[in-house]
Each structure stands twice: as C-alpha cells, then as structure tokens.
Amino acid sequence: xxxxxxxxxxxxxxxRAGVLRTAHGDIRTxxxxxxxxxxxxxxxxxxxxxxxxHDIVLGNTFHLFLxxxxxxxxxxxxxxxxxxxxxxxxxDSGGFQVFSMGHGTVADEIKGRASxxxxxxxxxxxxxxxxxxxxxxxxxxxxxxxxxTSMEIQAALGxxxxxxxxxxxxxxxxxxxxxxxTQRTHRWLxxxxxxxxxxxxxxxxxxxxxxxxxxxDLRVESAETIAASRxxxxxIGGSLGAEKDQxxxxxxxxxxxxxxxxxxxxxxxxxxxxxxxxxxxGIDTFDxxxxxxxxxxxxxxxxxxxxxxxxDLTAARYADDDGPxxxxxxxxxxxxxxxxxxxxxxxxxKELTGLRLLTxxxxxxxxxxxxxxxxxxxxxxxxxxSEALLAGAAP
RNA sequence: GGCGGGGUAGCGAAGUGGUCAAACGCACCGGACUGUAAAUUCGGCCUCUCUGAGUUCGCAGGUUCGAAUCCUGCCCCCGCCA
Numbered sequence: 001x002x003x004x005x006x007x008x009x010x011x012x013x014x015x016r017a018g019v020l021r022t023a024h025g026d027i028r029t030x031x032x033x034x035x036x037x038x039x040x041x042x043x044x045x046x047x048x049x050x051x052x053x054h055d056i057v058l059g060n061t062f063h064l065f066l067x068x069x070x071x072x073x074x075x076x077x078x079x080x081x082x083x084x085x086x087x088x089x090x091x092d093s094g095g096f097q098v099f100s101m102g103h104g105t106v107a108d109e110i111k112g113r114a115s116x117x118x119x120x121x122x123x124x125x126x127x128x129x130x131x132x133x134x135x136x137x138x139x140x141x142x143x144x145x146x147x148x149t150s151m152e153i154q155a156a157l158g159x160x161x162x163x164x165x166x167x168x169x170x171x172x173x174x175x176x177x178x179x180x181x182t183q184r185t186h187r188w189l190x191x192x193x194x195x196x197x198x199x200x201x202x203x204x205x206x207x208x209x210x211x212x213x214x215x216x217d218l219r220v221e222s223a224e225t226i227a228a229s230r231x232x233x234x235x236i237g238g239s240l241g242a243e244k245d246q247x248x249x250x251x252x253x254x255x256x257x258x259x260x261x262x263x264x265x266x267x268x269x270x271x272x273x274x275x276x277x278x279x280x281x282g283i284d285t286f287d288x289x290x291x292x293x294x295x296x297x298x299x300x301x302x303x304x305x306x307x308x309x310x311x312d313l314t315a316a317r318y319a320d321d322d323g324p325x326x327x328x329x330x331x332x333x334x335x336x337x338x339x340x341x342x343x344x345x346x347x348x349x350k351e352l353t354g355l356r357l358l359t360x361x362x363x364x365x366x367x368x369x370x371x372x373x374x375x376x377x378x379x380x381x382x383x384x385x386s387e388a389l390l391a392g393a394a395p
Numbered sequence: 396g397g398c399g400g401g402g403u404a405g406c407g408a409a410g411u412g413g414u415c416a417a418a419c420g421c422a423c424c425g426g427a428c429u430g431u432a433a434a435u436u437c438g439g440c441c442u443c444u445c446u447g448a449g450u451u452c453g454c455a456g457g458u459u460c461g462a463a464u465c466c467u468g469c470c471c472c473c474g475c476c477a
Contacts, residue, residue, distance in 0.1 A: 037431050063432075096430045105436095106429060113427095113437095137432050168430070209430090237430065247429095267430035274429070289431040296434045297427095316423065347434085348422095355434050 003205055003232055004029070004263040004284065010382040014255055014282030017377035020263050022088040022160035023203035024080060027055040029263070030279045030377070032270060032370045033090060033287035034363055038063050039073075039083040041363075042292055043356045046085040052331075052360065053367035055087055056160075058287045061153045062094030062145070066138050070156040078158030090287070091159035093150045093192075095185075095209070095237070096268070098124055098132050099168035106268065110171045110242050127167065129184060147191040155200050162200070163235055164192035166209040171239040178213035182238075185211045186225050193230060205232035207265060210254055214241045219253045233263040236283075240269070248277050255282035272301070272309040272369060276386050279373045291366045295358035298347040300325045301365040303394040313358070318344040328394055331364035333357040368395035 006018040020027040034041050034049055036057040041049050049057060059079055064070055076082040079089055102124045103109040125133040131146025150165035166185040169178045189208050196206050208231035212218035226234050236254050240247040251266060258264055263284045269275075270288020278286060291301065298314040302325060311318075311325070321340035325333070333343075338357060346354025372395050376385035389395065 033430095035431060042431085043434080058430075060431080066432090090430095092430050097432085099430090100432085105427090105431090105433090107427065111427095163430080166430095235430080240429095265430090269429055271429060286429095288429050289433085290429050293428065293431060293433065293435080297436090298434090299428090350434065352434075 002261055004261065006260070008378045008380070010280070010377050011380070012383045013280035015279045015373075015377050015382050016260070016282065016284065017374045018284070020088075020284065022056075022205065024086060024088045024160050025055065027088055027285065028374060029284040030275075030370055030374055031055055031285050032275065032291075032366045033058045033265075033285055034366075035287060035289050035292060036083065036085070036089075037289075038067075039079060041359075042296065043352070043359045044363075046083065046087075048332075048360065049085070049363065050087060052364045053371060054363065056285070057085055057087070057089055059083075059089055059091045059157065059159065060094070060097070061091050061150050061157070062097035064091075064157060065094070065145070065149075065153050066136055066143070070153040074156040074158070078156075080158060088160045089157075090161035090207075090265075090285075091154045091157055091163065092267075092287075093154070093163040093165040093209075094145055095150075095163075095166040096168045098127065098134065098145075099170065101134055103170055110239070112172060129187070131165075147188040148195045151192050151195040151200060155196075155204065158201060159204060161205045161207060161233065162196070163207050164189050164209055164231070166211060166237055169211050169213050169238040171214070171242060173213070175213070175215055175218070178211070178215060178238075179218055182211040182213070182218055182222050185209065186222065189226065189229055189231070207231055207233040207235045207263075209235045209237045209267070211238040212254075213239050214246060214250055216253050219250060220257050223254045223257045227257070227259050227262070231262075233265060234258055235265040235267050237267040244274065244277075247274070248281065251278060251281045251283070258282070270366065272366075273305065273390055275366070275369055276373065276389050279377070280382070280386060291362035292359050295360075295362040296355045298344075298354075298358065299362075300343070300358055301362045302326045303389075303392045305390060305392050313340060313344045313347055315344070325361055326394065329361070329365075330368075331361045333361040333364075365395060371395075 004018055004020050006016045008017045018029050020029050033056050034054050037060040073079055073082045123135040133144050136143050147165040154162040165188050167181045169181045208226035208229055210222045210226050212222040240250045265285045266278050266283040270286050270290045299310045299312055301309050302311050318340040376382040
C-alpha cells in the first residue's frame with residue numbers, strides 16, 4: 001500500500017496535501033520536520049514539539065552512531081523509546097555529515113569560506129566506491145560508514161523513514177565531479193535497498209535521494225533513476241545552488257519528473273519563503289535546522305519578508321520593548337504574555353528559558369505556516385494563501 | 396593622622412622604559428546561520444580629511460632619544476591601624 005495518500009492537489013501548482021502513513025502514525029502533509037539530530041529537539045521535550053503541531057522529527061544516523069551508539073539505543077528499545085517520542089521519526093543517513101566534515105556549513109561552502117571552528121571538525125579521510133572513512137569527533141578514532149552501515153544503524157534505531165546513504169554534493173565542484181558522485185550515490189541506493197530488503201525492519205520506509213547538483217540533465221537523470229527504484233519515497237538533496245531562484249529551479253526540474261504517488265522530501269530547506277515555494281513545487285515534507293538554531297541564537301521568526309522573517313532579539317533596542325514578538329502571535333511563548341524585552345533579557349543572559357521560548361515560538365511559527373499551506377491546498381486557495389504569506393501575512 | 400593598596404579606552408581588567416591606540420572579558424554596533432559537532436560564529440568598537448595622522452593610560456611638572464611604564468607635587472578611591 002502506498003504510504004502517501006493524496007487528499008487534494010492544487011490546480012495552480014504542483015502542490016499536494018495528504019497523509020503520509022508510518023508505523024508510528026500519520027504525518028499531515030505538507031509538513032515541516034523539526035530536527036532532533038542527537039535524539040532531542042534541542043531545548044524541548046517531545047510533548048512540546050507535538051503540541052506545536054509537528055507530527056514527525058528527524059534524528060541523525062551519523063551522530064547517534066558515534067554517540068551514544070545505535071546498539072545502545074537498540075537496547076533501549078529503539079530511538080522512539082530512547083527519546084520518548086511516539087510519533088514518526090525520519091533518520092538522515094549521515095551523508096550530509098560527510099559533507100559538513102569536509103566543508104563546514106552550507107553557506108560556508110557556497111561562499112567558498114573556510115569553515116569556522118575548523119579545528120573542531122572531524123575529518124573525512126576518504127570517500128570511495130565502498131563508503132566513507134572519517135575521523136570521529138568524539139574520540140579521534142577512525143570510523144567507517146558505507147551504505148550498508150548506514151542502513152544497519154537506521155534499522156537499529158528503528159526509524160519509520162530511513163534515508164539512503166548518499167554523498168551530498170557540494171556547490172563548488174565541477175560538473176564532472178557531480179556527475180560521478182551522483183552515479184555513485186545511485187549505486188549506493190541499490191546497496192541500501194538490497195541491505196534493507198534482507199535485514200531492514202518490515203515497517204520502515206526507505207527514501208532514495210536525488211542528487212545532480214545544479215545541472216538540469218543530471219538532476220533529471222538522477223530523479224528518474226531514483227524513481228525507477230523500489231524506494232518508498234524520494235528526497236532531494238545536494239547543492240541546490242547559491243541563490244533561492246536557482247534552488248527553486250533545481251527543485252522544479254526534479255519534481256517535474258518525479259512520480260506523483262510517492263512522497264517527496266526536500267532536505268535541509270526551511271526558510272519561510274522556501275517552504276511556500278517548495279510546497280508549490282510539489283514537496284511534501286521539509287526539514288531544516290533554521291527555526292531551532294536561530295531560536296537558540298536569539299532570533300525570532302516574524303511575518304516580515306523585508307527582514308527575512310526574523311528579528312534579532314539580542315539587539316539593545318528591544319530592552320524596553322514590552323510588546324510580543326509580533327502582534328497576535330498565538331504561540332505558547334507569546335500567548336503567555338512574554339515580551340520582547342523579557343526575551344532579550346533572557347537570551348542576553350544565556351538563560352535556558354529564553355532559548356526554549358524562542359525555539360517554541362519559531363517551531364510554532366513554522367508549524368502554522370505548514371498548516372496554512374496544507375489547508376489552502378485542501379481548500380483550493382493556495383495561490384492566494386501563498387501570496388499572502390510571502391507578503392507578510394501572519395500565520 | 397599613620398601604614399598599605401589603587402586610579403588604564405563605556406565598564407571590568409592586563410601591561411610596568413621602546414615592537415602600546417594599549418592584551419583579554421563584558422556591554423554596544425553590524426554580519427553569518429537552510430539533510431545542526433552551533434545556547435554557535437565572524438567583524439567593528441578614542442578621533443579624523445582614515446592603507447595615514449592626531450589626541451590618550453587621575454592632574455601638573457620633570458628625567459629620557461623615547462614614558463601608561465621612572466621621579467616630584469597635587470587630587471581622588473579602597474583596606475587596616477589610630
């Protein structure tokens with residue numbers, strides 16, 4: 001049975017709204033997936049995440065493999081039990097971590113900057129056909145991860161959705177490199193699926209990952225290759241370009257050739273305008289560090305495109321501001337009456353409560369954006385809703 | 396009144412003859428952050444006609460080629476003793 005039930009499609013775009021069924025419950029799509037990289041949505045407890053309207057969280061194979069170890073988590077009964085989250089969990093394969101060990105952040109890589117804190121970075125020792133050798137950032141030991149390893153770890157974690165092991169192709173590489181890397185990712189896909197067929201949990205869905213960089217032919221070829229496989233869902237990964245317009249173009253090339261029936265996940269994307277654009281391009285689920293990370297960095301999401309949907313509450317001008325983050329915000333933080341001035345004070349003083357409140361606010365904001373987009377697809381009003389959100393309507 | 400310690404850029408605090416416009420922290424200003432080794436990180440932060448120049452290290456003198464650093468006097472502050 002197909003995991004994704006499509007309830008409605010938007011006549012004016014490729015958007016769909018539906019329900020993605022997993023062993024631990026349904027995901028209302030389109031949906032945002034908060035990151036719980038190391039088995040926690042930083043600062044929040046699972047019940048809070050769910051109460052904000054999120055149906056699923058994302059854990060990370062690479063990090064949980066190094067610490068506390070997938071076998072230990074398995075002894076606890078799997079990742080759901082370990083972290084106390086009963087809902088659906090998707091686990092990322094570790095492919096992105098290979099990227100970030102070599103290049104730092106996405107922005108650093110695109111802009112050609114040396115990653116900051118490079119000394120703390122582990123090291124990719126080599127990437128070859130078989131897999132990836134790297135140095136553990138925990139104890140410096142040499143570790144090995146291959147497609148089979150990643151699937152084995154994800155099987156032990158017991159996630160509902162597993163992502164195949166891929167190489168997240170950087171932006172600053174040649175087309176030739178991207179082509180070869182993408183083909184290798186395709187071969188890794190087969191190995192992941194083979195391993196999963198023999199050893200993987202019956203009820204664990206597997207997503208293939210489309211690569212191809214910013215090259216249309218490579219993207220299309222990759223999308224078709226992934227779609228031709230027996231994976232349950234399809235994720236879009238790798239470099240999506242340096243500018244948003246390019247990103248939308250790349251995503252558009254991809255979703256144009258994907259089979260409609262299977263769920264599509266856009267990896268690592270989650271700024272507000274990107275969510276709107278992504279949904280219109282036919283994406284069902286997104287994950288992104290942005291709302292949680294920005295929250296911990298003192299940034300609160302606001303319905304203001306001119307400010308990139310964010311205000312920096314660490315600024316002194318908010319010290320005496322007794323208003324909410326934005327008027328009418330229904331999130332737990334603002335509904336409780338917390339002021340910008342209070343939040344600024346908390347954040348400046350490194351009070352954990354401040355980081356928690358901003359994380360709650362930001363995740364609530366993103367959840368409402370997704371709910372509105374979903375409802376708009378169901379109502380056939382996505383065009384107007386998209387315009388409103390992009391113009392700064394409060395979700 | 397005596398003894399001791401101290402006055403350094405918005406604050407705290409290094410520096411104790413030259414490489415000092417002066418470490419470092421805080422505060423402040425600005426930037427970054429999109430499959431999270433991030434409660435992280437980068438830059439600025441005396442003034443200006445600014446890849447150079449000018450004024451600074453309680454105040455005023457002095458020694459010296461050269462002083463935040465040494466000497467003299469003065470003014471404040473802190474501790475202990477009277």
